[in-house]
Amino acid sequence: MAEISAELIARITAAGQQHVLRFFDELSYDDQENLKSQLEAVNWESLPALAAEYVVKRPETAIPDDLAPAGYFRISDAGMAKRYAEADARGIELLKQGKICCLTVAGGQGTRLGFDAPKGTYPIGPVSNRTLFEYFASSILRLSEKYNCSIPWYIMTSPINRAATENFFKAHNFFGLAEKDLFFFTQGTMPAFGLDGKLLMSSKSSLALSPDGHGGTLLALRRSGALDKMKQDGTEIVSYFQVDNPLVPVVSPRFAGLLALENAEVGAIVLSKTGPFEKLGNFCMSCGRTMIIEYSDLPAELAEKRNADGSLQYSAGSPAIHVFSRNYIERLTAGNSLQLPWHRADKKIASINDAGELCTPADNNGVKLESFIFDALPLAEKVILFEGDRNELFAPTKNLTGVDSVESCRRMISDRNARRLAACGVDIPRNADGSCNAEIEIDPRLVCDDADAAALVAATGLKAILPGQKVAL
Numbered sequence: 001m002a003e004i005s006a007e008l009i010a011r012i013t014a015a016g017q018q019h020v021l022r023f024f025d026e027l028s029y030d031d032q033e034n035l036k037s038q039l040e041a042v043n044w045e046s047l048p049a050l051a052a053e054y055v056v057k058r059p060e061t062a063i064p065d066d067l068a069p070a071g072y073f074r075i076s077d078a079g080m081a082k083r084y085a086e087a088d089a090r091g092i093e094l095l096k097q098g099k100i101c102c103l104t105v106a107g108g109q110g111t112r113l114g115f116d117a118p119k120g121t122y123p124i125g126p127v128s129n130r131t132l133f134e135y136f137a138s139s140i141l142r143l144s145e146k147y148n149c150s151i152p153w154y155i156m157t158s159p160i161n162r163a164a165t166e167n168f169f170k171a172h173n174f175f176g177l178a179e180k181d182l183f184f185f186t187q188g189t190m191p192a193f194g195l196d197g198k199l200l201m202s203s204k205s206s207l208a209l210s211p212d213g214h215g216g217t218l219l220a221l222r223r224s225g226a227l228d229k230m231k232q233d234g235t236e237i238v239s240y241f242q243v244d245n246p247l248v249p250v251v252s253p254r255f256a257g258l259l260a261l262e263n264a265e266v267g268a269i270v271l272s273k274t275g276p277f278e279k280l281g282n283f284c285m286s287c288g289r290t291m292i293i294e295y296s297d298l299p300a301e302l303a304e305k306r307n308a309d310g311s312l313q314y315s316a317g318s319p320a321i322h323v324f325s326r327n328y329i330e331r332l333t334a335g336n337s338l339q340l341p342w343h344r345a346d347k348k349i350a351s352i353n354d355a356g357e358l359c360t361p362a363d364n365n366g367v368k369l370e371s372f373i374f375d376a377l378p379l380a381e382k383v384i385l386f387e388g389d390r391n392e393l394f395a396p397t398k399n400l401t402g403v404d405s406v407e408s409c410r411r412m413i414s415d416r417n418a419r420r421l422a423a424c425g426v427d428i429p430r431n432a433d434g435s436c437n438a439e440i441e442i443d444p445r446l447v448c449d450d451a452d453a454a455a456l457v458a459a460t461g462l463k464a465i466l467p468g469q470k471v472a473l
């Protein structure tokens with residue numbers, strides 16, 4: 001029988017959660033050990049307040065009185081041309097010096113996609129079925145070849161998908177990347193609550209645990225030793241992106257260069273919103289700090305506020321593409337702690353009943369708490385916001401079909417490639433709405449920018465693509 005200390009039992013009891021031990025005595029030794037290690041990792045003292053604030057009550061996001069739209073560097077600001085050229089040069093210099101790394105958050109559960117394996121292993125390529133992970137790996141390889149540098153890649157998983165993710169990379173020989181430049185690390189978990197504030201259990205020997213949100217990234221970097229490795233490697237800038245967006249530039253020299261030139265701690269890409277209620281977080285200002293208000297929390301009268309020229313006042317949407325200075329992550333996580341605010345998500349959570357039987361609910365029966373990385377923005381001394389072109393860099397794969405889906409993502413990949421080829425003089429077949437009437441994939445191992453695309457077209461002698469053709473270059 002595994003020993004569980006009286007002190008731990010007292011902490012669990014004081015938190016009003018003693019039901020988690022109700023099957024302990026009937027478990028095998030290994031199962032007891034498993035449950036015990038989960039229970040030891042829970043911060044029991046914080047649970048009563050969390051349950052009261054976020055579960056039993058429904059938390060409301062307070063909108064600051066002084067909330068104002070955030071300003072940002074515009075893509076096509078002629079007055080910025082010189083500054084952008086300087087930023088390009090600085091970003092490329094930093095790359096060549098090996099001072100930029102990539103960071104992908106891949107610990108999510110991808111429930112909307114309904115794909116059982118880690119999302120990064122999803123075959124997103126419209127022609128080749130290349131996976132999301134291969135997109136990023138190939139882009140990193142191309143950039144490191146182009147600038148003759150190494151670009152370490154940090155990949156955050158959850159405890160649930162860590163082994164499957166690493167095994168996938170091993171099975172594909174790390175996609176040609178040097179193993180020393182890859183660093184997998186695991187984010188924390190959070191136990192799920194029933195609607196009454198009691199913790200749910202997924203079996204007699206396990207709490208219902210789920211990843212603690214991408215807000216767990218910064219502390220997980222510290223705790224895993226990733227931050228130490230960055231320091232040893234001389235990394236200064238961390239290029240952060242989500243696992244579901246194959247269009248993302250794994251490193252944008254201009255964006256990274258601007259962060260360095262402006263001496264900012266955090267940079268975030270901005271998309272100009274297509275309408276007041278587009279489902280993107282809104283970049284705002286309060287008390288001189290940059291913050292994001294989720295689309296569901298921004299009051300309609302603010303979302304619809306317009307400038308004299310008819311443009312939206314709150315026009316800066318977030319595609320979750322950031323750059324962080326390493327010093328900022330060091331500063332925030334010094335002392336090995338950082339707790340960003342929690343956000344509540346109501347979910348259907350399979351859990352055991354008092355008889356120990358697993359029940360799959362038809363309706364939401366519980367609450368998961370997650371923290372979000374964008375809540376770290378107000379903690380930065382200086383944030384720069386930089387507009388990106390959504391057609392060039394944002395194709396999130398959240399669902400199978402419809403908005404932000406595999407379908408829309410594949411179309412956007414083809415459309416972007418069509419634009420690149422058309423700019424090099426290749427004839428592209430078009431649909432009535434101007435979209436490309438072909439499926440076109442370009443290997444990111446070969447092309448990371450327009451100059452690469454021109455070289456590829458010259459080398460292949462490609463002149464035209466036929467209507468409906470599937471082309472993999």
Ligand code: UTP
Nearest residue numbers: 105106107108109110111112211213214242243
């Ligand atoms: P999403 O908010 O899209 O969540 O994550 P998800 O879990 O992938 O998908 P759904 O909501 O269940 O359908 C945005 C990014 O943050 C990462 C995801 O892997 C994705 O890259 N993420 C999310 C984490 O790394 N950890 C988390 O705990 C949550």
